[in-house]
Amino acid sequence: MFCYQCEQTKGGTGCTTVGICGKNEDIASLQDNLIYTLKGLSAYVYHSNELGVNDKEIDEFIPEALYATLTNSNFDLNDFVAMNLRAGEMTLKAMKMLKEAHFKKYGIPTPVQVQTGTKAGAGILVTGHSLKALEELLKQTEGTGVNVYTHSEMLPAHGYPELKKYKHLVGNLGKAWFDQKKLWSDNEMVLIAFGNCVLIPKEAYKDRLYCLGIAGVPEAKKINGFDFSEAIAHAKRLKPLSETKGDVVLTTGFSSNVVLSLADKIKEAVTSGKIKHFFLVGGCDAPGKGGEYFREFVQNAPKDTIILTLACGKYRFNDLDLGDIDGIPRLIDLGQCNDAIEAVNIAVALAELFECEVNDLPLTLVLSWMEQKAVAILMSLFHLGIKGIYLGPKPPAWITPNVFKVLQDNFDLRLTGDAKEDMAVMLG
Ligand code: SF4
16 A cells, blocks of 8 residues: 555655554555546546536535545445445446437447548647547538548547548547657657547657647647647648558447347357357557557457457557458447447347346456556446456556455456466356
8 A cells, every 4th residue: 555645644755554544455455446446437527528418426426435535534445345336337327428428419430441541731630538629620620621630549439420521530540549659759740639648748749749628748738628720720830741551441430239230140140159259358558568468369269259349458459350250240349448338238238139147148358457447447347247357467556465355256357367378268
């Protein structure tokens, strides 16, 4: 544990084993987990608010949960276990709220192929998660000759009818968030961060970087009120991009509606043995070799398996052509991290289709985590009682052995190990 939130902190620097207040490392672990879950939950609430929707129950829960972590408020382990699961429930509700707002405003996404090269002319590259910000940018750039490109978690935007109708939304550049320093140095275009997943910029592009909303880095210009005029004018002043062909064409834009429109085919393929197992392999990607697990896992998935994916963890393998099973794509990109709600909807619908519980489906969740939104999603899956989730590439550092044991005992939580060995266990 590490806590220095009050004046009584040990040695004036921090309590690391037990607090003078009596807080032990397991309570500290659960409090930290709760706060991190609230951070993730807040991201989804924030983006819902951008679209004009909110939820009273969520809005009341967040301060209540934060208040419980104030010094000398609550030392009950059981209370914090329940509060973490309730935070998962609220995350589920927030993801549903955000998804419904996306559907209502931008239509239901359909599969689309996205180019990964550049078009000749001026360009703006956007990263983050806000579809609202992208919509405003597309409106303001229409007819200006400035093309708009997505990066990382903005890729799924291409699937929404009310966004893809803009012909100058031309492609996606790069992969997960952490390639931005090289990608953004190499591409002479204006860059706009719509929220989290922005890094402190390199000298090479800091004068071309704009931040909106909660995003901010030293020396980047701030965009207020969705007014992109300065960024658009800046893009026009830069040397025009040349026409380049990307290495790969990416497919995104699946929704639960699209997948469940194939329900009859899926049932037939499962019944006849053509589909043996479903995997949800997704989450947020992180730099380092640990993430190679997820590519190796997907590469070794037998041809009679389907991979559902979402969030930027998919960039570890979304260049692979996995083909299809009787017209059912083997690699199905459901969207951003908050679109985990769509994976839940599909799992629940499959359980109804096969008249069983979600935990009895031939379905395994293999999740990568990097930051606090993934923690919030994990809590939402625990709230639903989903068991046997594999989590990697490393366990969260704030989870103590006792708390991890609670998660193992109650939810059969497992850590990723060797991709081939894990696959063999999952397939029985
Ligand atoms: S709240 Fe407790 S654990 Fe935290 S700094 Fe104060 S005495 Fe230490």
